[in-house]
Amino acid sequence: MGNYRYESPALGPKALEMIKKDKEVIFGAHTRSREIPLVIESAKGVRIKDVDGNTFLDFGAGYSVASTGYSHPEIVKILKDQSEILIHNPGSDFYYHTQVTLAKKLIDLAPGDFPKQVYFGCTGAEMVESAFKLTRYYTRRSKAISFYGAFHGRTYCGMSLSGSKKVQRAHFAPLVSEIIHTLYPYCYRCMFKMSYPDCMKGQGEFEGIPMLPCVSFLTDHIFVRLLDPTEVGAIFVEPIQGEGGYIVPPPEFYRLLRAIATKWEIPFVVDEIQSGLGRTGKMFAIEHWNVAPDVILIAKGLASGVPISAVIAPSKMMDPSIDGRGWVAGSHGSTFGGNALATAVAVKTLEMIEGELMENASKTGTYMIEKLQDMKDRHKIIGDVRGKGLMIGIEIVKDRETKERFPDDFTTDGKDIKSVIVGGAYKRGMIMFGCGFNSIRMSPPLTITKSDADEALGIFEDVIGEIEKNL
Ligand SMILES: Cc1ncc(COP(=O)(O)O)c(C=O)c1O
Numbered sequence: 001m002g003n004y005r006y007e008s009p010a011l012g013p014k015a016l017e018m019i020k021k022d023k024e025v026i027f028g029a030h031t032r033s034r035e036i037p038l039v040i041e042s043a044k045g046v047r048i049k050d051v052d053g054n055t056f057l058d059f060g061a062g063y064s065v066a067s068t069g070y071s072h073p074e075i076v077k078i079l080k081d082q083s084e085i086l087i088h089n090p091g092s093d094f095y096y097h098t099q100v101t102l103a104k105k106l107i108d109l110a111p112g113d114f115p116k117q118v119y120f121g122c123t124g125a126e127m128v129e130s131a132f133k134l135t136r137y138y139t140r141r142s143k144a145i146s147f148y149g150a151f152h153g154r155t156y157c158g159m160s161l162s163g164s165k166k167v168q169r170a171h172f173a174p175l176v177s178e179i180i181h182t183l184y185p186y187c188y189r190c191m192f193k194m195s196y197p198d199c200m201k202g203q204g205e206f207e208g209i210p211m212l213p214c215v216s217f218l219t220d221h222i223f224v225r226l227l228d229p230t231e232v233g234a235i236f237v238e239p240i241q242g243e244g245g246y247i248v249p250p251p252e253f254y255r256l257l258r259a260i261a262t263k264w265e266i267p268f269v270v271d272e273i274q275s276g277l278g279r280t281g282k283m284f285a286i287e288h289w290n291v292a293p294d295v296i297l298i299a300k301g302l303a304s305g306v307p308i309s310a311v312i313a314p315s316k317m318m319d320p321s322i323d324g325r326g327w328v329a330g331s332h333g334s335t336f337g338g339n340a341l342a343t344a345v346a347v348k349t350l351e352m353i354e355g356e357l358m359e360n361a362s363k364t365g366t367y368m369i370e371k372l373q374d375m376k377d378r379h380k381i382i383g384d385v386r387g388k389g390l391m392i393g394i395e396i397v398k399d400r401e402t403k404e405r406f407p408d409d410f411t412t413d414g415k416d417i418k419s420v421i422v423g424g425a426y427k428r429g430m431i432m433f434g435c436g437f438n439s440i441r442m443s444p445p446l447t448i449t450k451s452d453a454d455e456a457l458g459i460f461e462d463v464i465g466e467i468e469k470n471l
Contacts, residue, residue, distance in 0.1 A: 006411040008034045012052025015039040035423030043070035059432040059444040067301030069447040075304045082344035091338035098343035112292035117318040120338030122307040124273035124299035125153025132157040135267040138317040141233035147184040149244030183214040185249045207259040215256045229264035239285035242274035245436025246393025254289035269295040277301045278353035281362025281389030308342035357446035365389035392442040424463035
């Protein structure tokens with residue numbers, strides 16, 4: 001145990017009662033933490049009210065889901081209107097216009113100049129599962145490439161493609177086979193102890209693009225020692241790693257992956273489940289790299305909290321009549337996917353994101369990142385500030401020079417630094433989450449104002465200042 005004194009947030013009487021009842025009936029392996037003992041009464045805009053009458057500024061957005069904020073009047077209206085018309089009938093078996101309208105919109109928005117089609121589901125992991133089946137089926141190749149630090153969900157494919165934390169995989173083996181993990185460019189903590197851009201010196205080029213050592217690990221080692229690239233049916237990657245620490249790769253990374261995928265005809269799948277739909281200031285985060293993937297996965301923010309997810313993929317993979325290799329009827333499906341209510345809300349959500357929210361994410365996000373960079377000059381435990389738009393990560397270090405982490409059992413009762421910061425913010429009326437091993441993420445609704453941003457930054461700096469004072 002460490003020697004930092006910290007007390008978890010107090011529980012209100014109504015919260016205490018509700019948590020007790022919950023414990024009796026809800027499964028015990030949720031990742032709920034004692035640092036955010038939030039028992040929600042209601043939520044509106046960017047604020048959540050708890051059952052004891054406390055209000056919180058929400059910079060987590062229910063894990064990046066509440067893209068338009070909570071109960072936005074336009075979203076509530078479409079929910080009410082659509083539920084009068086049609087709530088559900090399986091889109092896999094019948095036709096209705098909201099599903100077509102949404103698919104058309106997503107196809108128009110997705111990068112890449114080739115015909116596309118859309119498959120709908122309900123959750124993120126389900127889309128990872130679907131894309132895995134889709135690419136394996138289409139290519140008839142058994143292997144897939146994924147990355148250290150990745151998080152793709154809790155199902156067997158999601159878990160097997162993930163490489164974030166061992167607890168997510170422990171005791172679940174055998175996992176889905178034939179998945180090989182390679183290196184993600186976590187430049188702040190380069191596995192080769194190199195620094196960008198010097199790391200590219202002497203590495204040569206791949207298809208005319210300067211080579212990164214972490215990518216040459218794939219081409220020069222994995223593709224030489226473990227498997228032939230022509231056996232690979234997909235490369236799965238998060239454009240910005242989320243759960244892994246809000247890590248933003250350097251400019252060459254996706255150009256290289258795209259070139260590798262093109263050279264060996266490997267479907268290039270981007271998991272935009274957390275990073276997509278305007279959050280980073282572009283509709284899809286991969287657009288920051290000017291690269292068009294083959295397959296895009298989205299979920300979280302798509303319908304402002306109503307469960308829906310989608311795979312956007314080349315038509316030839318989704319339609320057997322094109323080159324005879326695509327999914328045939330019965331290959332895949334879902335009862336709830338693309339449900340009428342969810343698709344109607346998603347269309348409205350996308351309109352709002354395109355309307356002004358994406359621009360707000362870009363503008364307010366840039367403002368926040370600049371302010372956090374300034375804050376870094378004032379606080380030595382802020383090691384790195386990174387992100388795009390309103391997907392912002394802050395890495396906390398014990399020692400700025402050596403980048404040494406705080407120990408996992410930093411406090412007298414064995415809590416880590418992320419818990420202390422998240423709990424400290426909660427005590428001051430703000431919600432945000434940890435990510436990676438020692439980073440904090442801010443992913444608020446895209447509706448936040450500059451004044452919300454200032455309030456959040458003020459609380460965050462207060463928490464950091466208090467920790468430094470008591471070190
Ligand atoms: C990048 C990414 N992929 C997949 C998932 C899984 O999504 P879901 O929890 O909706 O299954 C998540 C969830 O956090 C995610 O961040």
